[in-house]
Amino acid sequence: MKEKILQIENLSIAFSVGGEILPAVDSLSFSVSKGEILAIVGESGCGKTVSCLSFARLLPEPPTIYTSGSIIFPTGTSAGKNILSMSAREIRKIRGKKISYVFQEPSVSLNPVFRIYDQIAEVICLRDDEADDVREEVIYLLSKVGIPDPASKMKAYPHELSGGMQQRAMIAMALAGKPDLLVADEPTTALDVTIQAQILELIKNIRDESGMAVIIVTHNLGIVSEMADNVMVMYAGHLVEKGPASDIAKSPLHPYTKALISAVPQFGHEMEKLNTIPGTVPSPSKYPKGCRFYGRCSLADSLGHDEKRLCAENIPILHETKARFCRCHYSK
Ligand SMILES: Nc1ncnc2c1ncn2[C@@H]1O[C@H](COP(=O)(O)OP(=O)(O)OP(=O)(O)O)[C@@H](O)[C@H]1O
Ligand code: SF4
Ligand SMILES: [Mg+2]
Incomplete structure (x- = not known):
């Protein structure tokens, strides 16, 4: 069991x-x-x-x-x-x-004034304050949730992404805490x-x-x-x-x-x-x-x-x- x-x-x-x-x-x-x-x-x-x-x-x-x-x-x-x-x-x-959460509305989790990269990187650093390769990890997470061209998309603010892409970014953020x-x-x-x-x-x-x-x-x-x-x-x-x-x-x-x-x-x-x-x-x-x-x-x-x-x-x-x-x- x-x-x-x-x-x-x-x-x-x-x-x-x-x-x-x-x-x-x-x-x-x-x-x-x-x-x-x-x-x-x-x-x-x-x-x-x-x-x-x-x-x-x-x-x-x-x-x-x-x-x-x-x-x-x-x-x-x-x-x-x-x-x-x-x-x-x-x-x-x-x-x-x-324990991580994903909600119906990405706006509950994504902060409109920070770039996607900063928000995911923050979760990674909270999980592991000695994490190196944070940038690589953000790119990896974004590609894993199916965001194309993650290295450039991670520089976007949430409103610059479609609803589906925001939802994916929110899942990436939830997963960043492992x-x-x-x-x-x-x-x-x-x-x-x-x-x-x-x-x-x-x-x-x-x-x-x-x-x-x-x-x-x-x-x-x-x-x-x-x-x-x-x-x-x-x-x-x-x-x-x-x-x-x-x-x-x-x-x-x-x-x-x-x-x-x-x-x-x-x-x-x-x-x-x-x-x-x-x-x-x-x-x-x-x-x-x-x-x-x-x-x-x-x-x-x-x-x-x-x-x-x-x-x-x-x-x-x-x-x-x-x-x-x-x-x-x-x-x-
Ligand atoms: N902060 C609150 N103060 C008072 N009552 C609340 C509060 N939050 C939720 N409730 C009540 O608790 C009950 C359960 O609400 P909940 O949001 O868990 O429902 P749900 O099953 O998630 O519904 P939905 O499918 O609409 O999301 C409802 O009667 C709701 O009005
Ligand atoms: S009301 Fe219906 S569901 Fe509730 S105990 Fe009676 S038979 Fe069961
Ligand atoms: Mg509900």
Whole structure:
């Protein structure tokens, strides 16, 4: 079995807003191993970004409150520590180096007033303050992410590059820290289909070469089936199903996963654009008492009165069956 790199145990994240505590992510437990690509899917507002940002403690505190749990990184070695109890200095050593991020918008990571070269070189020097051949390394990274003529492109400011090239430069910057874990939050949503495919292929190739782990958030179930080893489905701040991507595509267990897949005529299209699941995701201030999918769940609709009451009043626990995890009273 592969060595685990990140272990999340019973993690709950809330926001303190106007005197109210809003639970955005609840009782999240999962792990990622070296070389694994884990996809996180779920509709808008389900807690995908909040979860991802917590791994390197990037959420602003306040309003963020970690109400329970631990984020152990890296696991498997004696160096594993809880990110939630690290000092700011310890976290700075991890952020952008051991755990790197790629976002939908390159402008979140790329600074408009510095040339691409300076930004990537800075990450290299932070990783290794004795690095020589920084220039060669920047050129190597830019060519690796498919930027043509990297020696001249590295002199550009971000706005002088196209959206696809900016996204590649951001990936080069993320890779410059030689991360053990790359977190990519909808890295290709803003790009056209051809560039999307190239960038995903690139991330996969780098994973193959370096053995880094990848967590990728996506609305595109095609990406899940093409590149992910495992998939984690989130609904209203809960992990509702997790397992091997191929098993989940073939035989989803949770009614929400089934609804997501059947909302997409072929497993391979954007789910949001074709969203046909009736109803909406409840907001954290309106989470129901029992199962959060109750009210939209077709399985619950088919149940008798007493069975429905269990759904309405009791939060289902996450059951483990073989390599699958499912949070439902009736689908296990
Ligand atoms: N700073 C914040 N203060 C209060 N609530 C927040 C804050 N950030 C996120 N939330 C809430 O947390 C919940 C989860 O948000 P998150 O951004 O993780 O969703 P998501 O699954 O990434 O959605 P999308 O697919 O639209 O990116 C949402 O209800 C959101 O409104
Ligand atoms: S616990 Fe009930 S409402 Fe929730 S997913 Fe299962 S059947 Fe549906
Ligand atoms: Mg998001």
